[in-house]
Amino acid sequence: MSLKQLDKLATEVEAEVQPIYREIEARALVNHAKVLEGFHLARVADYHLRGTNGYGYNDPGREALEKIYAHVFGAEAALVRGQIVSGTHAIAIALFGLLRPGDELLAVQGSPYDTLEELIGKRGNVPGSLRDLGVSYQQVELTPAGLLDWTAIAQALSSKTKVVLVQRSRGYAWRPALTLPELKRLVEFVKERAPQAYVFVDNCYGELVDTAEPPSVGADLIAGSLIKNPGGGLAPTGGYVVGRKELVEMAANRWTAPGIGAEVGPSLGHQRLLLQGIFMAPHIVAEALKGAVFAARLFERLGFKVSPTYDEPRSDIIQSIALETPERLVAFCRGLQAASPVDAHVLPEPNYMPGYEDDVIMAAGTFVQGASLELSADAPLREPYAVYLQGGLSKEYVRLGVLSAARNVLKLQG
Template sequence: MTIDQLDKLAREVENEVQPIYRHIEERAMQNHARVLAGFHLARTSDYHLRGTTGYGYNDAGRETLERIYAHVFGAEAALVRGQIVSGTHAIAIALYGLLRPGDELLAVQGSPYDTLEEIIGKRGNASGSLKDYGISYRQVELTTEGKLDWAAIEQALNSKTRVVLVQRSRGYAWRPALTLAELKKLIEFVKARCPNTYVFVDNCYGELVETAEPPAVGADLAAGSLIKNPGGGLAPTGGYIVGKKELVERAANRFTAPGIGAEVGPTLDHHRLLLQGFFLAPHTVAEALKGAVFAARLFERLGFRVSPAYDEPRHDIIQAIALETPQRLIAFCRGLQAASPVDAHVLPEPDYMPGYEDDVIMAAGTFVQGASIELSADAPLRKPYAVYLQGGLSKEYVRLGVISAARQVLQVG
């Protein structure tokens, strides 16, 4: 396919996906109204935009931000801090807050995201893993259709099961993202059999995609990263934990120290960006979703398998494209990197990354290091050599990036 033919195909795809765009915009309007209501409920004022230093005692802006998050997520309380460096860090804080020696952690969707395996102790011998603390782990595999195996989950639940771990996004797996309706059913299923078991949700990549969040459908606790969806492309770092007040407090004690908890934590000079980023997040997420729809349809038209299909309902911002060979995978990431505003001249190479089992290739020419809401693609080098595309500050930027990636893939053949 020539460059002119690819550009013509891209124009056809852009016209074809307009009805899907309109549906995404309708959801974004609902989510924007919910976020705006949170700002109003918290009586957000100009002085809340200023940060604090040192211990961060009596930080009114921080407390306001956490009230807004609690409202938007349908939670009793929230811990939202710039000192949390990633989604993996936020998840670790939550798990260590919930679990005690002798407890069991049960994952119900097969292996969790790669970076959680060493935290759990499922892989490697990292000091301080859950396994190191005498916390056991088991997992239930998904069905061959990629769905929850209800019979196997029921059989696995027992009196030692303290936490059921749920991953909302697809991660590095060729499976559908979990819907909120499925999550609600799972929570009710678990609570009916083990009322004292907590359901914890890794919420990364799923925020503001649907019109509610996990705590609103009964999740005890959920966590994620601010340089993904809820940061709106402005947050320079940070993570959040939301859910039941008592459990957020337990996580806060793990975050700082028992007796100190959430009372400290300076917001420094970036607090305005956390507030402003969250305000913009519904729109930014909608742009990322439109970009994913465009990418899905373009690569469908080019003959590749994609998940989800362009017109399927979406429950996270990730678009998986099966490229089938490592050469095409590397070409895609290099093409996307070449269209980035930062480090466009850099050639991504697969390499070892801490926390991952396989070599990983990443394309992310972002203003905030590793901010996958801006526009990034990454993949472990393993079959079916699927690339996982996420983010996009504007649908126009995603279109440019995806076309650049497609050109490189087509050149490989």
């Protein structure tokens, strides 16, 4: 396919997906109204935008930010801090807060995201893992269709089960993301059979995609990263834990120390960016979703298998494209990197990354290191050699990046 033909196809795709864009915009309006209401309830004023230093006692901006997060996520309390360095860190704080020696962690969607495997102790023998501290682990595989196996989950739940681990996004797996109606059914299913168990959700990539969040359908605790959806492309770092008040306190005690919990933690110079980021997040997430819809339909029209398809319901911002060979995978990431505003001259190479089992290739020419929401793509080098595209500060930027990636892939096909 010539460049002229590809540009023509892109124009056709853009026209074809307009009805899906309108649906995304309608959800973004609901979410933006909810965020704005949170700002009004917290009575955000100019002085909230200024940071604190040292211990960070009595930080009014931090308190306002956490009130907003609790409101937006439909929860009792929130811990939102710049000192949480990643989604994995936020998840670790939550799990180590909830679990004690002798407890059992149950994953119900097969193997969790790669970076959690060493944290749990499922892979490797890292000192301080949950397994090292006496927490047992079991997992239930998904059905061949990538859906929850209700019979197997019922058999796995027991009086030992303390935390049921749920992943909202598809991660590095060729399966559907978990929808909120499915999560609601799972919460009710677990509570009926193991009422002592907490349902914990890794909410990364799922924030503000729908008009509700996991606590609204019964999840006890959730966690995620501020350099993904809720940071709105502005947060320079940070993570959050949101849910039932007593459980957030347990996580906060692991974040700092028992007896200190959430009472400390200076906001430094980040406060305005974190507040402005959550304010912008509904719009930026909508732009990322539009970009994912465009990418799905373009590569579908080019003959590649994609998940989800452009018109399927979405529960995360990730778009999977099965490129089928390692060469195409590398070509896609290099093409996307070449369209980035930062480090466009860099050639991504597959390599080892801490926490991952396979070599990983990543395209991420971002203003904030690792900020998936800006526009990035990454993939482990394993079959079906699928690339996982996420983010986009504007749908126009996603279109430019995806076309650059597509041109690179098509060059391999002659």
